[in-house]
Amino acid sequence: MFVLVNLKAYPCDPVAVAEAARDVADESGARIAVAPQAAHLAAVADTGVETWAQHVSPVEHGSHTGSTLAEAVADAGAVGTLLNHSENRIKLADIDGSLVAADRPGLETVVCANNPDQAAAAAALGPDAVAVEPPELIGGDVSVASADPAIVEDSAAAVAAVDDDVDLFCGAGVSSGEDVSAAADLGASGVLLASGVAKADDPRAVLRDLVSGI
Ligand SMILES: O=C(CO)COP(=O)(O)O
Incomplete structure (x- = not known):
């Protein structure tokens, strides 16, 4: 991941x-x-x-x-x-x-997208990866992988249907190793995150936790 x-x-x-x-x-x-x-x-x-x-x-x-x-x-x-x-x-x-x-x-x-349809459209342009991030979950406390697992699974399927060489990442609310593992289980090969690290008192500890399950 x-x-x-x-x-x-x-x-x-x-x-x-x-x-x-x-x-x-x-x-x-x-x-x-x-x-x-x-x-x-x-x-x-x-x-x-x-x-x-x-x-x-x-x-x-x-x-x-x-x-x-x-x-x-x-x-x-x-x-x-x-x-x-x-x-x-x-x-x-x-x-x-x-x-x-x-x-x-x-x-x-990495081209970002809001949902599976946009993810498919982005994949058609041939980036290395597409990152699906539901805007309403960005900056929140709940990871996309638990709040909306279907959007990750559906985006992974949509991207694979367009171009198997394009990876699918997900993001929004990701802040722990558990979130990263859950994203991987849903078909993501990467996570995109911001506030969990950028706003943390101890970014190093958060980063260690994020990679703990990889
Ligand atoms: O927009 C994001 C990463 O580009 C996600 O932001 P958060 O990790 O703060 O939800």
Whole structure:
């Protein structure tokens, strides 16, 4: 199971979380990545943790003020990017364009979706993975795997029906090893989470618990 920690715009110390994630990945052998603010990518990557961007724009080098260029996030040390997060929805054509952009410097890609139909549509665009995250459960205390197990199972089936090579991740409310195991049992091969780590008093302890069942 891949554990992808999205720091969103939370007021945590991205380097401290990254160091904890790096250490827990090293000691457990689990795959853990951290997706900080774009401005913090280099500092996070310098810790040695696997580093992801939260978004890249559907643009090439050129006159695109305010964009997040895929090559720039890769230069800063990112190896993957989220796209179409529930809090940063983009048009279908732009998801496609951002996937093309991410592919240029070889970034791995996870496209977020609200439900199985969107997961299937996202899978058709050929990302490495689709992450299903019901918006109403994001930031809450109850994991998607216990609150809505069917959405994970149905999304896994929907994605597999479109393209067997696309992985299915899930997220929203994931904060414990039990949640990660439950997600795996439902057919997910990764989890996407944020507040459980970014808002924790002791992110290292939460990360250790998250990977305890992997
Ligand atoms: O949106 C999410 C991860 O990208 C999920 O957020 P929470 O883990 O805070 O529910």
